[in-house]
Amino acid sequence: MTDITAPSPPAAGERYVLNPMYLFRWEPTQDAHVLLYPEGIVKLNQTAGDIIARCDGRRTVADLVGELQQRYPGDDERVAEGVYKFLEVFRAKGWIRRQA
Amino acid sequence: MPKDGSVVRLDGQGKPLWLVLELTYRCPLKCPWCSNPVDYARDGEAELSTAEWKRVMREGRELGALQLGFTGGEPLLRDDLEELVADASALGYYTNLITSGVGLTENRLRALKAAGLNQIQLSLQSSDRELTDTLVGARAFDLKLKVAHQIKAQGFPMVLNVPVFRQNIGQVADILALAEDIGVDYLEFANIQYYNWAMVNRDELLPTREQIDAAEREVRAARERLGERMTIYFVIPDYYEGRPKACMNGWGSIHLTIAPDGAAMPCQEARIIQGLEFPSVRDKSLAWLWNESPTFEKFRGDAWMSPTCRSCDEKEKDFGGCRCQAFLMTGDAANTDPACSRSPHHHLIGEAIARAHAPGRKVQPLVMRNDGNSRRLAQGGHGGKGGSGGGTGCGSGNARVEVDHV
Ligand code: SF4
Ligand code: SF4
Numbered sequence: 001m002t003d004i005t006a007p008s009p010p011a012a013g014e015r016y017v018l019n020p021m022y023l024f025r026w027e028p029t030q031d032a033h034v035l036l037y038p039e040g041i042v043k044l045n046q047t048a049g050d051i052i053a054r055c056d057g058r059r060t061v062a063d064l065v066g067e068l069q070q071r072y073p074g075d076d077e078r079v080a081e082g083v084y085k086f087l088e089v090f091r092a093k094g095w096i097r098r099q100a
Numbered sequence: 101m102p103k104d105g106s107v108v109r110l111d112g113q114g115k116p117l118w119l120v121l122e123l124t125y126r127c128p129l130k131c132p133w134c135s136n137p138v139d140y141a142r143d144g145e146a147e148l149s150t151a152e153w154k155r156v157m158r159e160g161r162e163l164g165a166l167q168l169g170f171t172g173g174e175p176l177l178r179d180d181l182e183e184l185v186a187d188a189s190a191l192g193y194y195t196n197l198i199t200s201g202v203g204l205t206e207n208r209l210r211a212l213k214a215a216g217l218n219q220i221q222l223s224l225q226s227s228d229r230e231l232t233d234t235l236v237g238a239r240a241f242d243l244k245l246k247v248a249h250q251i252k253a254q255g256f257p258m259v260l261n262v263p264v265f266r267q268n269i270g271q272v273a274d275i276l277a278l279a280e281d282i283g284v285d286y287l288e289f290a291n292i293q294y295y296n297w298a299m300v301n302r303d304e305l306l307p308t309r310e311q312i313d314a315a316e317r318e319v320r321a322a323r324e325r326l327g328e329r330m331t332i333y334f335v336i337p338d339y340y341e342g343r344p345k346a347c348m349n350g351w352g353s354i355h356l357t358i359a360p361d362g363a364a365m366p367c368q369e370a371r372i373i374q375g376l377e378f379p380s381v382r383d384k385s386l387a388w389l390w391n392e393s394p395t396f397e398k399f400r401g402d403a404w405m406s407p408t409c410r411s412c413d414e415k416e417k418d419f420g421g422c423r424c425q426a427f428l429m430t431g432d433a434a435n436t437d438p439a440c441s442r443s444p445h446h447h448l449i450g451e452a453i454a455r456a457h458a459p460g461r462k463v464q465p466l467v468m469r470n471d472g473n474s475r476r477l478a479q480g481g482h483g484g485k486g487g488s489g490g491g492t493g494c495g496s497g498n499a500r501v502e503v504d505h506v
Contacts, residue, residue: 021257021285023194023218029115029164036194038219038259038286041117041166094328 010061010087015099017057022095024052035095042095047072051086055096061087115164116356116390119193120368121153123181124173124360128202130237131225132466133263133298133305135368136173139478141471145361145380150180152381154187156358159386161191165356168193173360176203182211189216196221198261201247202240209254220251221259226267227274235267237468248282259286264315264337265298265305272318280330287330289319291337294452295369295424297469300477304466306456309340339449343414344421344437351399351423356390364389366396369424373433399423399434408436408443 010016018024023036026049033049035042044052050071054064065080072079090096124147125140148156157168168188175181176199188195197212198221212220224244226232232241251258260279262268268275272289279287291312294302307315319334326332338345348355348367357365362380365371371378376395390396402410402420409420420426421437429438429448436443455461467473 021219025192027166027192029166034166036166036218038196038221038257039167041194094331 010084012060012062014061015057015059016055016087016096017099018052018055019095019097047082048086051083052090052096057099116160117165117354118167118356119160119165120169120171120357121156122171122173122357122359122368123175123178126177127172127174127200128238129200129240130468130470131235132301132468133265133292134469135296136469137371138296138300139474141474142478147360148362150183152362153184156381156386157188157191161193163387163390166194167196169196169198171198174200174202176208182215185212185217186215194218201244204247206250209250213254213256219257219259221261222248222251223261223263224275225263227271227278231267252283257285259288260284261288261290264289264291266307266311269307269311269315272315276318276322280326284330286333288333288335289315290335295372295428299428300467302452303456303461304464306339306453308457312337312340338439339453341439342441344418344439346418347422350419352396364393367424372424373427404434406434406436412442
């Protein structure tokens with residue numbers, strides 16, 4: 001089940017999964033990850049692609065933050081903030097859903 | 101999600117991101133707003149073969165196409181559809197089937213699923229059996245509902261496309277309820293665009309401003325009630341907007357349509373425009389057609405624009421509107437789309453609206469899309485002009501396009 005109720009910000013213990021309506025993959029001609037859905041294309045920047053690739057319903061948000069911090073070492077706090085912000089935006093756009 | 105029919109633009113970097121294949125003009129239905137050419141029944145070249153379509157798809161991928169639409173006519177009339185879908189999936193396309201539902205059986209659905217089809221867009225015209233069957237000229241309502249449930253049962257994402265006109269605009273609430281019951285993921289109310297058959301029948305089809313407002317209110321209420329369960333689009337008719345639509349994100353910008361006979365077009369309507377040549381994939385490579393064909397070059401950039409548009413601060417937003425509508429209504433495809441209130445021809449829109457709703461106007465029977473009418477109209481009987489293509493036949497054509505980036 002995925003939630004359809006009023007949005008609340010992502011929390012550390014939650015898991016996210018790609019909306020099954022969307023196809024996520026690497027697209028060589030764009031040199032980027034893309035999301036494809038009925039009549040739509042989203043080209044993702046590298047960070048966005050890194051995050052969505054990890055919205056697999058298994059990793060928690062905390063796992064995700066940890067992995068991104070490893071991938072982008074330096075300012076852990078900024079990376080964490082970024083992940084939370086991205087997740088909230090992606091969820092609002094309907095690309096990912098919170099797993100109950 | 102983007103707003104009603106809004107277009108978020110991503111520079112296609114010169115790539116034809118969207119490839120639309122009109123596999124055939126043949127169709128079991130007779131919709132009087134059909135987007136196919138009014139003269140589709142004239143003797144022309146044969147439909148592309150399986151091998152030819154496959155070549156088009158391969159070359160499209162090489163040019164960077166990501167989205168592939170199978171449309172028509174009714175694409176299910178091609179018995180190589182499953183084979184083409186399998187090929188397209190292997191090439192890495194996101195595959196969309198745009199269908200009336202007629203001919204879609206449980207078996208074919210399973211085969212299409214196995215072939216990797218990504219989504220199905222089914223057209224529905226009314227929540228009422230009798231009205232649907234009258235409008236499409238065949239007993240289709242029960243079949244469409246059955247097919248809709250089967251599509252969901254097979255686990256396909258589904259867009260329900262409702263072409264909107266005077267005859268069904270009062271049924272928005274009922275259609276919403278029906279879509280909810282089916283479990284539709286995207287519901288698209290697309291006010292039809294007036295080209296081809298819809299142009300022939302414009303006086304009978306064009307709704308009033310009040311009707312559109314009422315329909316929009318229903319949609320807004322439903323959005324609040326349904327939240328994220330269903331995405332509802334409401335594509336507003338440009339006749340009432342004062343601004344044209346950003347047609348195809350600009351001519352030759354991201355869209356490439358191939359007609360059944362292989363003609364390459366910047367949009368499904370483009371053949372309406374007289375004086376333009378539409379070379380075929382039979383004679384030219386897709387790369388040549390996209391990159392070098394004078395037809396595709398013709399309305400790129402802004403050098404071709406009328407002074408009205410070229411000097412306008414909104415030209416990056418709508419590219420001067422629709423070339424086909426400009427041609428159909430003003431006789432010159434380079435004119436500002438008359439849907440724009442800044443167009444010197446904007447009065448033509450007001451006159452069309454007034455004519456369609458003139459008190460005491462004599463109601464005419466709808467001119468159904470069929471071979472007899474097509475041959476008659478091909479002989480030049482009507483303002484629909486001999487031409488091609490379509491915005492909102494069974495599919496949504498250029499009604500909604502989203503390209504976004506993060
Ligand atoms: S609108 Fe679509 S279903 Fe209707 S006649 Fe045209 S191609 Fe066939
Ligand atoms: S004048 Fe041309 S560019 Fe300006 S809003 Fe109208 S159609 Fe668009």
